[in-house]
Amino acid sequence: MAGLVLNDEQQMLKDAAQRFFADRAPVSALRRLRDERDATGFSRELWSEMVEMGLVGTLIDEALGGTGFGNVGMGLIAEEAGRNLSASPLLSTAVLGASLVQLAGNDSQKQALLPAIADGSRLTALALDERPRHAPRHIETRAEQNGDGFTLSGRKINVIDGHVADTLIVAGRSTGQPDDSEGLTLLLVDRDAAGVSVQRTIMVDSRNAAIVTFDNVHVPADAVLGTPGKGWKPLQRVLDIANAHLAAELLGIAQESFERTVKYLQERKQFGVTIGSFQGLQHRAAHLFSEIELVKSAVLKALQALDDGDERTPEMVSLAKAKACEVAELATNEGVQMHGGMGMTDEFDIGLFLKRARPVQQLFGDYRYHADRFAALRGY
Amino acid sequence: MADLETFRRETRAWLEENCPQSMRSPVQSDADQCWGGRNWAFKSEDQRVWLERMAEKGWTAPDWPTEYGGGGLSKEEHKILREEMARIQARPPLASFGVWMIGPAILKFGSEKLKKQHLPPIVRGEIRWCQGYSEPGAGSDLAGLQTRAEDKGDHFIVNGQKIWTSYADKADWMFCLVRTNPDVKKQLGISLVLFDMTTPGVTTRPIKLISGSSPFCETFLENVRVEKDQVVGEIDQGWTIAKYLLTHEREMIGGMGRTAAGQKTLSELAVDALGLEDGRLADSMLRSEVARWDLDARAFELTAERVLDEAKAGQGVGNTSAMLKYYGTELNKRRQELLMAMHGSDAMVWEGEDWREGALPRQWLRSKGNSIEGGTSEIQLNVISRNILGLR
């Protein structure tokens, strides 16, 4: 056991990612995408550079064009992307798409999709949630057997990067009732297939999501991912993977927001002294520091658990996501408050961290969702 | 690696053979602890045997050098010993301010004479120590302490008063902060001295706590003679050592709320008290509070683990003891409040066998001191903001 520390290779990756995002995709880049109402919502050029650096293939085996660096590696990348609010299809494609195909795909699907993901030529999106609050089993979208293939009908919301994805991975119900675990089928659907309509939604964080509707979409048999009706198992695992990386992103957001705030406390003067000399603020900052230390440990543990195949991975992931949600919320709220009026201005960056944190918290379950799941997994 | 595996095998076998059965259950309260010392009355023959055998191997102070009676274990071996003891739920053989606090300070700063004189009896649990830091006028502002030590050539004469001295009435020796130079900046005129509690002029008076017990005392020092060779480190340099020692103390106190191997977790106790409905705690508001605590407690345990792992790997920011002390003690207070809440009126009973003589409310009350002793929570937050965040 390596313990709760990074090894040399991981430390190098973290340093490289840190330099890369700060240099190539800083907060000002997100601002530009927003202000120019960019149709893609991220920079394709940036994505190519991420491909070249090998970041996109982090979760993909070397034999299939990736680097096989694993979840600890991808978590470090997500954390640094979080610090810089870097917009890219990292989650939708390099995490969700890559993991789901790797877990549930057959050989020819893997051969077709994974190298294409790693080389940047294919973007994917997971069409899962149907309700505004994450409820992964609440699926009404029908995936009905039709000859060899399936017919898909329904409506999905909060599909991250849905408007640019080449391939949608859709969770549909073949049997049973909403909220059943049995009967879910995962389907690969081209975004421009007949009957698919995509409506981009502009989100509070200026990042991308879409509402996707399926109107009697025909899906051929070879586009079924895994065993029909048995989609819940791989889905659960992929949600654990994604939530660990979302927790890592929240850790990056919380740290950056906190560090900027501490710097402001050291610089801003009122009553003839720096505001950081006021104990009322010092103690809140020191408390937040402690909370962030806890998040660091929980996130690293969850990522290691995923890579080690630890049987308590779901518990560790819910711990990390719940704690990261709670602390990112506190850090971004304190960030705005401690900047005073400046914190309310669009010109100042601190508000952007607040606006990014909330959608990341909501995606695939917030504090409440994961605290509940954690308790249930621990037998109460 | 192979050596470590051998060490684990041998340790496991030795513990199997040498740890008495009755010492293989979690410490439930202070009454189960073995504090040692000249006047210690062992609670059982097993308790005596367990201390003796562990002390013989130096495993009451596993990472101290063998020449002073310690176990001479590396960090890795020490970790294995802890794990193997936890595996069979072996109790610590000794609770000791000597091992936790003054020993490490003597090892780091003390003269060869002090090491030879004091460390072996600490390892064997023969001498029990108390900590004379706080004074009526010097609590959080510890450096403002007034107890005077007058230089008499080869010895000092000490006059003053200490307060909140835990177990002063049961201890054999005191490590004590005294002012050796009143004419310099307050941090620069302090020394750390050691003396026997039977020295003429030392008297103690127990103070009763809200929990009903009297674990600490007022200590009066009247013309107490302290030999100069009983100064730890240099004269007037005591503040640095005092702070080093506080770091150890804080880490120890911060860890007190942790659930020991074999002890029931808070959520298990909640299930016992409230029952389950459809697999969930029957009281939904309490369930969410228990879950919030549980998340924090797990993340805190992982953090304590990470801090150790980082230290082993030579990484990390250092300076984490204030954070661990602050968070750990606040966590333990929250745990005690939840225990009180889930047991309702049962938790309000103060006496009577059926209620273990009020164990629940007594430990709840005792926990309030966790965020005061060893430096208050507010002081820890000051340390974090000043030393780590650079806010001043």
Ligand SMILES: Cc1cc2nc3c(=O)[nH]c(=O)nc-3n(C[C@H](O)[C@H](O)[C@H](O)COP(=O)(O)OP(=O)(O)OC[C@H]3O[C@@H](n4cnc5c(N)ncnc54)[C@H](O)[C@@H]3O)c2cc1C
């Ligand atoms: C159970 C227990 C065991 C103890 N054992 C020992 C022992 O063995 N040996 C020993 O020497 N001492 C011992 N102590 C004493 C302990 O170290 C002191 O009580 C502690 O340092 C606080 O000092 P005080 O009691 O004088 O409180 P004060 O310093 O008077 O503090 C009162 C309140 O003011 C706050 N405060 C003070 N200064 C500041 C500041 N700068 N900023 C913000 N808030 C501030 C404190 O946080 C606290 O809330 C023990 C205490 C307890 C409760």
